[in-house]
Amino acid sequence: MASARPRPALEPKDPSMEHDDAPQQPWLHDLSLTLAAPTQVWSAADGQIGTVGLAGVHHGERRVLSLLRLEVDGREPTAVAAHTARGDSTTYVAVPRHLGDPGPDPTVRVERRRDVEPGLVRERYTISSTAAEPVTCTLGLLVGADLAPLDGVKGGTGRPAVAPDGVGGHVLSWQQDSLRAVLRLPGAHTTREGDHARAVWDVVVPPGQSVTHELLLTLDDTRAAVTAPSREAGWSRVEVQSADRRLAPLVDRCLDDLRLLRLAAPGADGVEEEFVGAGAPWFLTLFGRDSLWTARMLLPVSTDLAMSTLRLLAHRQGTRTDDATAEEPGKILHEVRSAGFSLNEADDDGADRHLPPVYYGTIDATPLWALTLHDAWRWGAPDDEVERLLPALERALAWQVEHGDADGDGLLEYVDRSGHGLSNQGWKDSGDAVRRSDGSRASSPLALAEVQGYAYAAAVHGADLLDAFDRPGADRWREWADRLRREFAQRFWVEDAVGAFPAIALDRDKRPVVSLTSNIGHLLGTGILDADGVDVVARRLVGSDMLSGFGIRTLSTQAAGYSPTGYHVGSVWPHDTAICLAGLAAEQRPETAPVADALLAALTAFDGRPPELFAGDSRSAQPTPLPYPAACRPQAWSAASALSLVSSVLGLRPERDRLTVDPVRPWSFGETRISGLGTHGRPVDIEVSADGVGALATR
Structure with a gap:
């Protein structure tokens, strides 16, 4: 796969490729999950989705996005915490340590909220600041898709990245067989990096305020064997x-x-x-x-x-x-x-x-x-x-x-x-x-x-x-x-x-x-x-x-x-x-x-x-x-x-x-x-x- 830039020190080891590089089923005990069947998002504990193992946005029997990495000024912020109110919503908090006032106290933070509905993934990225001066930075996402079948992912065998359509605008899309995925990035400008895409927002955060941008991914598979129910769960509240x-x-x-x-x-x-x-x-x-x-x-x-x-x-x-x-x-x-x-x-x-x-x-x-x-x-x-x-x-x-x-x-x-x-x-x-x-x-x-x-x-x-x-x-x-x-x-x-x-x-x-x-x-x-x-x-x-x-x-x-x-x-x-x-x-x-x-x-x-x-x-x-x-x-x-x-x-x-x-x-x-x-x-x-x-x- 092509990558935005060489990052050998930051790429996690893929536990599905051990023992002389023989493919193995990926492990998931330490991953974070946000779910609303048939859509599921698996990521590292800090919310980042890399290009190894199970991590990705899955819909039905396909992994759609295999890479979704958040960066501030081209760097990954330092993870601080994650919390889940319920299974279809997760919030990750990180600190871009190169920004804000000098000294040991963090004055700038990034909050990444992930919400999942059937066929829909929404992420909101909020940069907030208590720094004395306005904070100027870029908020970036490195995005990649492999459209891999689920059994292939389970077997530890990945697929090459599939380049998106629409690079240069703020709407990217992928189409393969009966699956269609559309990624909307309002206000972002996008560029191609190999078979991946990079989306970037220019951000200025005044003291004591915050700025929010969002991602909206819609997913549809017209040949899916099962779908989400059209009504709410009918069981009684316990x-x-x-x-x-x-x-x-x-x-x-x-x-x-x-x-x-x-x-x-x-x-x-x-x-x-x-x-x-x-x-x-x-x-x-x-x-x-x-x-x-x-x-x-x-x-x-x-x-x-x-x-x-x-x-x-x-x-x-x-x-x-x-x-x-x-x-x-x-x-x-x-x-x-x-x-x-x-x-x-x-x-x-x-x-x-x-x-x-x-x-x-x-x-x-x-x-x-x-x-x-x-x-x-x-x-x-x-x-x-x-x-x-x-x-x-x-x-x-x-x-x-x-x-x-x-x-x-x-x-x-x-x-x-x-x-x-x-x-x-x-x-x-x-x-x-x-x-x-x-x-x-x-x-x-x-x-x-x-x-x-x-x-x-x-x-x-x-x-x-x-x-x-x-x-x-x-x-x-x-x-x-x-x-x-x-x-x-x-x-x-x-x-x-x-x-x-x-x-x-x-x-x-x-x-x-x-x-x-x-x-x-x-x-x-x-x-x-x-x-x-x-x-x-x-x-x-x-x-x-x-x-x-x-x-x-x-x-x-x-x-x-x-x-x-x-x-x-x-x-x-x-x-x-x-x-x-x-x-x-x-x-x-x-x-x-x-x-x-x-x-x-x-x-x-x-x-x-x-x-x-x-x-x-x-x-x-x-x-x-x-x-x-x-x-x-x-x-x-x-x-x-x-x-x-x-x-x-x-x-x-x-x-x-x-x-x-x-x-x-x-x-x-x-x-x-x-x-x-x-x-x-x-x-x-x-x-x-x-x-x-x-x-x-x-x-």
């Missing part, structure tokens, strides 16, 4: 007053991030349907599993979001068998994009992994769809809306038997038949996620433990819905569920030196993959375990090898493949711990309290914006959780885990137009009052006394 001061800001930040992750896509008859995109920066699109879990966790504040997500996924429900896309009749999709997405990884045979624009390679989204429909109904979703989705429910239940159980052994299993899709198709979908305790990888087809729990609950609760709406078939699904429960009990239980537990999976030879993992926590509350099984699973989850103090590890520390920063083999995922916590609460287990304490500590440590995952080091060894450097944030189900935590510790139990509350014991949060949660669109006030006695009142 207000928390608690002696435990961690809860209120945590819930506020959670709901703010989820609001900014909202997206929409056309459903049946072209009607806009809303959902929550899986996460920034890589997954701002519709994901079956992620969007469903998020909607489920948000049911205490909105059934509308769940129903919209369900309708959209039902609209895309599989109708044919296609190995290339993993589509099957009745199956719920994995993800949707406007173009294919390279995983930038190869399998054991060296074959590249590349997903098509619409991809169905997930084993669990279909039963999770059925469970979300049932849960939305229990939380008060309108009967007529639920009833219209019952044909899709029947197709989903049929898929479990006719396609999910490909070999007819009564269990759901998966295998990538295309050779280029995901080799693992549960929520732990990395290539090395399913390991034995000796560290060796299991070979597919694989039958995951938690998927059997989802499938069992989907069949049982699907039958309940069919009965409630006088539709036939309920007995068939209950009988099928009973057989699945017996098969699970006979084939998944294994032992180690401590005792029994369910294996993570059965391998292609139907042998248990003996490894203690967090997957077993997802079985709680599904009904697939008997009382003894519930007891064993609950106790194993809180053993010192599994509970880190900040959450439940994905893999036991006693396993040979354990690594605290292993993506699915030792790290902690907030949503995973929240699901385990919800299961413990549903089973009314005493282990609920320590797991809640661990999750709350983690969410608080990340200032209410929990990342996708973090390191699984013990709390005694690391007093704060260590970031996983490449983790997405905000991640939809990580953010939603905060509300799931609140629901679990309150012991909320919905039954259509009735809600009960049974707080966890021991109750450690002091006097607490929460408003805005409820069923059937009717918020209630929930009060818990200092000693843990709960009560509620309808508004």
